[in-house]
Structures are given as C-alpha cells and as structure tokens.
Amino acid sequence: MMIKEQTDREEVPFWFDPLCPWAWITSRWLLEVERVRPVRAEWRIMSLAHLNLVQREGKGLSAEYRDLMTKAWGPVRICAAAAEHAGRGVLGPLYTAIGIRLHNQRRRDDPQVIAEALAEAGLPESLAAAATSTEFDQLIKASHDEAFNEVGLDVGTPVLRIGGTALFGPVITPAPRGEAAGRLWDGLVLVAGTDGFFELKRSRDRSVKPSFE
Numbered sequence: 001m002m003i004k005e006q007t008d009r010e011e012v013p014f015w016f017d018p019l020c021p022w023a024w025i026t027s028r029w030l031l032e033v034e035r036v037r038p039v040r041a042e043w044r045i046m047s048l049a050h051l052n053l054v055q056r057e058g059k060g061l062s063a064e065y066r067d068l069m070t071k072a073w074g075p076v077r078i079c080a081a082a083a084e085h086a087g088r089g090v091l092g093p094l095y096t097a098i099g100i101r102l103h104n105q106r107r108r109d110d111p112q113v114i115a116e117a118l119a120e121a122g123l124p125e126s127l128a129a130a131a132t133s134t135e136f137d138q139l140i141k142a143s144h145d146e147a148f149n150e151v152g153l154d155v156g157t158p159v160l161r162i163g164g165t166a167l168f169g170p171v172i173t174p175a176p177r178g179e180a181a182g183r184l185w186d187g188l189v190l191v192a193g194t195d196g197f198f199e200l201k202r203s204r205d206r207s208v209k210p211s212f213e
Contacts, residue, residue, distance in 0.1 A: 010163075012160055015143070017047055029172060050137075055148075075131070077140065086122075094123065162192035171204075
C-alpha cells in the first residue's frame with residue numbers, strides 16, 4: 001500500500017497524560033498506524049490529575065491513587081511548558097522520550113527522567129521547574145477540555161478524534177504492529193462514522209505491558 005506524504009495525511013488529534021501506561025501503548029499503536037495508513041498523529045495533552053482531583057472532585061479515590069494523581073501534575077505541566085516554549089510539535093518527541101523512560105524502562109521514581117527527556121527532545125532543562133508551578137495549568141485545562149467537553153467525564157485517557165468524532169481508547173495491550181495496527185484503525189474509522197455509536201467494552205484479562213519504542 002502506498003502511503004501519502006506526511007503533508008497529505010489525515011490529522012488525528014490524540015490526547016495523552018504522560019503518566020498513563022495505557023495511553024502510552026495506544027500512542028505507540030498510532031505511530032504504527034502512521035506507517036500503514038495515510039494518517040498523522042497530532043499530540044495534545046490532557047490531565048488525569050485535573051480530571052480526577054478537580055472535575056470528579058476526588059470522589060472514590062483511594063489514598064494511594066490520590067497521591068499518584070497529585071504526582072501526575074508534574075509531567076503534564078512540563079509538557080505544557082515545552083509546548084509553550086517550542087510549539088505543539090515538540091510534544092511528540094518529548095512524550096516519546098518521557099514514555100520510554102517511565103513505561104518501557106520502568107523508571108517511574110527516577111528523578112533524572114525529566115532532565116534526560118528534555119535533553120533528548122532538544123529542550124532546556126529549566127523547563128523542569130514547571131512541574132511544581134501552576135503557570136501553565138490554564139493551557140492544560142484548555143487542551144483537556146477540548147477533548148472532554150465532547151467525550152465526557154466518565155472516561156480517561158487516551159482520547160483520539162477520528163473524522164470529527166472523539167473516542168476514548170482504544171485500550172489495548174500489547175500494541176499491534178504493521179497491518180494489524182492498520183486493521184484496528186479501519187475498525188475505529190467505521191465505528192466513529194456510525195451515528196449514535198457510544199461504546200464497545202469487555203473486562204480486561206491481562207495487565208498492562210510496556211510497548212515497543
């Protein structure tokens with residue numbers, strides 16, 4: 001199959017929180033789709049911390065998960081600061097650099113992760129200070145609301161938009177590769193184009209697995 005040039009592809013907005021392992025796997029699937037279908041991922045940020053602690057007011061959260069959500073502010077704030085500094089195009093490389101370290105290498109408690117990721121994406125280390133600042137929270141909220149005003153608050157991340165329809169998911173593990181990734185994309189295009197379609201779901205029978213780089 002001949003794939004269109006990068007400038008002649010359908011843009012697919014994809015909202016992620018860098019801390020979410022499920023969003024990470026789905027993002028790697030979408031990159032695989034780029035290889036076999038005429039699409040291009042457009043990376044955007046959402047915030048699990050904002051969703052769970054602010055919009056859902058922390059209801060039903062265990063103490064452990066509440067603590068995780070508090071920590072989740074840091075990485076997404078750094079992504080917002082990076083986008084403000086260098087443009088939204090930097091989100092893809094930065095997300096990949098952070099995700100490989102957090103999810104593939106499982107370095108979730110390593111304080112060097114952010115500095116290394118910023119350096120790999122060609123960004124100044126000073127952006128790491130955004131993790132504990134509220135300076136970029138309105139930018140996060142604006143990007144977050146763009147997705148969740150449409151998809152609703154009873155879902156999480158990832159969220160993507162296909163042909164004008166925002167969908168939660170797909171939630172997958174591991175990420176399919178090659179033409180298998182393309183077939184999953186084709187299925188999502190079909191359901192996104194079906195008026196009145198809302199949900200397909202089954203219980204998870206496996207744990208999350210780090211995806212390929």
